Structures are given as structure tokens and as C-alpha cells.
Amino acid sequence: MSEYVLRKLELYLQLSAPERRALAEALGHQVIIPAREDIVSEGDRPTHSAVILEGLACRYKTLADGRRQITSFGISGDWMDLHSYFLGDMDHSLAAICISRVALVHHTVLRKLIDDNPRLGQLLWRETMVDGAIGREWVVSLGARDAHSRLAYLLCELHARMKVLGIGDGSGLQLPLNQTDFADAIGVSTVHINRMFQQLRSEGLAEYGRGQIVVHDWEALARAARFDPTYLHLPEQIRALPPGDGQPPAGAQLCSSPQSTSIRIRPSRTGVESVAKEGAR
Amino acid sequence: MSEYVLRKLELYLQLSAPERRALAEALGHQVIIPAREDIVSEGDRPTHSAVILEGLACRYKTLADGRRQITSFGISGDWMDLHSYFLGDMDHSLAAICISRVALVHHTVLRKLIDDNPRLGQLLWRETMVDGAIGREWVVSLGARDAHSRLAYLLCELHARMKVLGIGDGSGLQLPLNQTDFADAIGVSTVHINRMFQQLRSEGLAEYGRGQIVVHDWEALARAARFDPTYLHLPEQIRALPPGDGQPPAGAQLCSSPQSTSIRIRPSRTGVESVAKEGAR
DNA sequence: CGTCAGATTGAGCAGCTTCAACGTATGTGG
């Protein structure tokens, strides 16, 4: 079940059998995180780094007055938390948006993985770089684009990132985000994000529904957002793929609509350790 | 003259003599970039990575309508452009704010440096991580703080980063940024940034002058900005240092006021190669 | 002394916020 991770890394470099083995082994320790629960919280000093295997997560910071700013989203295959290995203290929190399967790689395991497999290390470093590039694009959005473009741009980004890994069925965007999540990412009020979705709908560009955003014409949306995917640094040949290509790896669909889970969600910030663990693959 | 680079890396790890030698050698190829000139431009496919030895630089993106969003500042000792090694295409530009001395490390040299000195590689990866953390804080600023806090926060960040390396004389902030630069970083109009500086002055927090921002009470400014330096991931013992500590390495003061250079500035996007090169240290 | 980049000021306006209310699914316990 580390399929997406492998697929993402192999977009750029074919891994050897031993490398794959080492990777799969490192990702062996897996947990299920309920929707809306922190994976790691600001101020923690984690001993593990988190990798999203299936689901959706976000990074966020909480301000003094309680407001939340989401700084990025993580989809299946994303190494969300390489920071803690290098930096120790968490300067932000990591939370699951919907119920998600997450691999927790102990820092000693990570160290060994990198030391023994320098190519893998370079690939992960590369991921870090792309992460930074995405962050920069968010800075541009928040600093220079209005709410309408910001929203359209974000939809395009998530679509591009998911498409390249074959996540979702291609018809629209399977995103278990509610409007508050969007508002906190885009940096506007929920009232305003609602109006922006209404505008997108009236323009025929996108329709918001719980758990799914329907987009008939991605080209048109990208044009409206002036979306330029260069910053995602996807491989050339993939960038031209028709929307919705690629088969998802066999496996359960962990989330389809917001909080589509029987697990009760508490606003508590329970750490990873309290979550029931599952065995390795 | 790679003093600041060394100092910055050694905040976290004492380097061995061979490591220092390898580093100094890698930084041997140096150029002087005139104020307001691009070091690398969006769309380029550089063969070298840039390291700021002395001076001030920024990363920025230009929007379709010509507006510029600055996404980060680079000070002496910053590896601004490790991206190009991993990602190839530049998704943003890199420019000198004032006349700056920059080392250009050829990618093959960089590769050898990392391969031969794994600890150096890890340190640089760490730098990348901090870069990302700073980017995240900018996202928070732009998404959730008002212009006043954003400006105060930025001043605190630059001060903290410079102080830890002993850049500047400690009395204020030696920053050759004009108000347009601040506006483009903060994501507001020049008119508004001007009013924010007026407000900071009327509050007795900071006074803008060309090339120098005078701050009498950094504590007060940090309080006003609710500045929390955790995200800079500075070493513990340094974080508590009194302001203005540390002696700058011997060497010329390359910039003190905006465009303090006899070299004429053109808005052209001249690439690195056109700039007169200087010999190694 | 003229020129130019950059700082400053005022006035009117747009984007977005806040507050407050109401609508609508979905779930839950009696």
C-alpha cells in the first residue's frame, strides 16, 4: 500500500529492486488517522516522519487569536514531514482532512534509508524542493491574486498533482474539503469563499459539492486562473496527459465526501501515538 | 570571502578541515551582480547554483499583468538556488537588490561536493528545509495577517536572520530596500506600505530611511508583530543572544543604502553570464 | 539647474470582513 509513494518517486527515476524493497520496508509502520485529527502538532518533537499513503492532509498554523492558516495540502504519496527529521521542533501542525492512511517512518529508519540509498535521498531532497516551489506559488497567490483567481488556481494545482498520480476518476476533483478549509487555505472568510464558488459556478467553471468539485472544462478553468504548472516540476511527458488518465492502484477509497467516516471526530489535538496502529503491509 | 556561508553552516555542525576546504573550493567562482539585476531569470535553465556571499537578493515572480511578487529575501550566506540543481527550469527569478557578491557553483561541482561530503549535503538539505519553513511563515503572513503585522513580522525576520550571522552593526536594520520592494514582498501597494511605515513610526516601533530601518526596541516590535522565531530553527543558544552581537567578518560593506553603487541600473533582465567575473578568493 | 527615482498625500472606490440570521442535510437518543 505504498503504491502512490513509489509511483510519485518513479516519475523521475526508475528505482532498483533493492531500493524499492528498502522503501517499502521503511514505510511498513502504518496508522489510520481519523478525519480532522492532527498527525503531528505544532510544538511537538516527533520521532517519526509522516508520509501520506492514502487520503488527504494539510499543514496549518494557528494564530494567537485562533484563526487557522493552511499552508499546503498533502495527497497520497506526499512526504509531509521530512522537516522533523532535520529540524526537530514542529513549527506547524499536520492534520488529516479525511480519514487517511499514513506511514510513520522513524527518524533512525529514515536516516538509514537515506544513507544506504543515496539516490533515494536525492529524490526526497527533490521532493522537498518541489514543496518549496509550491509554497512560493502560494505566496504569489496570497500576495498578488484576488480571491477568485486564488481559488481557481488552487483547484488547478490540486487537480494537476492528483492527475499525474492517477488519483480520482478524472471526472472532477474528489476533494473532501469543506468551504471552511478552502477559506483557511485561500486566506478569505467562509462567507467570501462561498461567494467565490457561486461566481465560479455562474461562470460555468466549477461547481462545489461536498466531497467533489465538478469541473467540466479544466482548460477554461486554467485559463481563467492563468494557471502555469511549471512550478510543480512534473515530468514533461506527463504534463501533456489528458485529464483523468492513469489507473489508481488497487485499494480502498478512503474518502469520498467530507468526514465520510464512522469514526467520531473530536476537535481534540490527539497525537499520533493515541491512534490505533495497523500492521505493516 | 565565503565567511558567512561557513558561519551559517557551522551554527549547526562543526565542519572538518577537508569539508571547509571543499566548500571554499566550490565557492571559488564568484561574480559581482549590480543592484537591481537578475542573477537568474524565470524560464532559464541554469548550469550554476547561486550563493549570496555578500549583499542582498530576492526571489520573485512576475504576473501576467507585470506585477511582481517577492517570495523571499536572501542575505549573506544564503544558498538561494539549490533548486536549479534538482529541478532544472527556473520557475521564478533571482535578483540582487543591491550590488552583491555571488558565488556560482557549477552543478557538476555541487554534485561532487554533496557526493564527497555527505554531511555537507545534509546541512544543505537542512537549509532547504528552513527555506521552506520561512516560505510557510510568509504564507501565514499574507493569508492571515494585516499589512501592519506583515511588515513588522518581516522586519523581525530579517533582523533575526542577520543578527545570528553578525550582519549589520546591531543599531538597526541595514536594508537597502525601497518601499516598492517592501510593497511587493508584503503584497500591498506602495501607497499603503508608506502608510504602514508612518504608522510604525508614530507608534515608535520603527523608522524607515533609505538603506536603514531604525528600531529602538526590537522587543516591542516583536511583541507588536507577535513574532515567534521558532520557524527559523536557529540554534537554541544563539536565539537568546542580545541584539547586534557578533562581529562581521572582515571585508567590504557592499551596500548601505539603496542602489549605493556607481553602476547604472537598467530594468533589463541580463543573465549572469553577462556580468563581469572576478577571480576566486 | 533640470532631471529622475522614490516618498508622500488626498480622495473616491472595490474587495472583503463581520455580524447575524436562516436553510438544509445528517445523525442520534428517547
Next chain:
DNA sequence: CCACATACGTTGAAGCTGCTCAATCTGACG
């Protein structure tokens, strides 16, 4: 099966933050 609770989406109105436009001021420099 109904009454109620909860979470989320939607709507209107008033107000503030920050924008645009446009003019003026200032200091540095040739």
C-alpha cells in the same frame, strides 16, 4: 419514528482595509 442537535452552506447589510488615480514633494546627481 419523531424531536432535537450538529455541522455546514447561504444570504443580506454595514463597515473597514487597502486599492487606484493623480498630484506634489524631496533629495541625489549630472
